[in-house]
Amino acid sequence: MAQVKLSDHPSQEELAFLLGQEDFSDVFKQADAVRREAVGDIIHIRSILEFSNYCRRQCRYCGINCKNSRIGRYRMMPEEIIATAKQAYEAGYKTIVLQSGEDPFYTPSLLGEIVSEIKKTGIIVTLSCGEMCFEDYQYLRRCGADRYLLKHETSDPDIYASLHPCGTLENRIRCLKDIKALGYETGSGFMIGLPGQTEKTISADLLLLRELACDMAGIGPFIPHPDTELRDQPAGSTQLTKRAVALARLLMPTLLLPATTALGVLSSREKENIFSCGANVVMRKVTPDTFKSLYELYPSHLGQTHILSQRKELEEEIKSLGKIPL
Template identity: 60%
Template sequence: MTYTRKQLETFLALEDFQEIYAQADALRAETVGDIVHIRALLEFSNHCKRLCCYCGLNATDKNLPRFRMDPRDMISTAQEACQAGYKTIVLQSGEDPWYTPDMIGEVVKQIKKTGMAVTLSCGEHPESVYQYWRDCGADRYLLEHETSDPKLYATLHPDSSLEARVACLRSLKRIGYETGGGFMIGLPGQTLSTIAGDLLLLQEIGCDMAGIGPFIPHPDTPLREATPGSTELTKRAVALARLLLPRANLPATTALGVLDDAQKENVFSCGANVIMRKVTPNNLKKLYQIYPAAFSDVDIRTGRLETEAEIRSLNRTPV
């Protein structure tokens, strides 16, 4: 569907959003069905060279103990996830130059031997690196743009630019990745018009995936005193993303569940069709602190079974 920025802004401000929720849910059922894809999420490094003002991994945070997983451990964890039933693994990290393109490429090659799809989420890189990882077998790449407002982006990211971020997303799409973008709801300085612009940018790029979650302030960042984002507005943005991108994979983000666990489930009736489950080793989960959150310390197989049961309780089919 095609909407103008003003129309999307008007929708976001509606007093009663139920009709649009119903439209998004019906379109979700028509285009991607009643299945919910469960993705394994492996966070392999919390080192990051970036200075993003909202993120607990940013390079200025001296209170966070840092870790890096050995590539061999990344591969063995992926193999364990495969044995537990996962068909896709998301390899996510801060922007950590310690991992060379060759190192990541070799990890991708080894994981692909299991038959799993591989999604990378490792930040901004030259197009040649993205192409190399694609040649190694990477299927998808997640790179959230966070905000489509250039001035707001510059305020939140003092060492980067929206132009560079969007250029990376266009490169990924051009190379042939299933390309994932996304943004946060509730960033200081954000308006409904900003969110409308975020949604239109996803559509313009032709994103195959879109992660939309609420902003959660981290105590060791410059935005520690800011107000968390609205779960209701987050769900509205997800529903509108479904209308704009009918066949896209839209996850129920972890951040939504941090603020309100019931809303993480409720978003599946607003257009979402994907959920990620951490398979990061238990001793490292608590150190991947983009925002404060509590995590389960069950083993990979048990975590998978818990997520499947949760999905079935919503009358959806886990895949």
């Protein structure tokens, strides 16, 4: 295997050059070797509960943006959220990701009560509920939230502005810095295939992850939703997505890198492939069937939720790949 040498402080140009190589096999192999040496063969299994699809944002690529009048909206009540999280814990999940749109119904006080109750089980709680002020992030941290996931989506200010008429890249980065400063395990990430994106802008996304000292990073392909302004945009490349994941592993050897659900939508074989080029996390939805199909960031075909049996099936699938489920 040819050794891939990154400088200590790689430039956008250096990373873009690697992303554009015709044969990327050596980089994939090295990313897999770095993953094995840095974090071992463990695949972390996370449960994800999508508890509300109300959102105040107007993101032009997202199926639950507030301008989409075709979608049925829902909110899970606190007792439903807590009961589902307890089921996930009893099924063997060590982490629950509580995800929603930016829904003002769930005030920091209410979210804090939910987190505090769920933490009584001992499960690790990750929140993914959008942009907040420093004080609200601080309050939720005090209530027991362990991790916070907030993807920056793109580090290019012009692309960000074109896709987010209701927010700024500057504020998104401010939020991520606040989250990190408060001691959360901090997650960000970005999409592959956005309009105007180049290998150089993807390289900037990778460098931003390192600048922010992220602990987690979700890198997935853009998938067009028919009820959004980007409905006619082609889906992002799975190959380029895997290349970005591999480079993220080389840049940040201990990073938690999920095999994103978007990759699974595009191809049922992507889990195996992505685990061989740097990824070491997989997420499984535990959202109740009543709500599951309504949390449609992008089109997907979802089966019924069976929390316990699906956890066991995923463990066996991971073992069949020669990895250790956790």
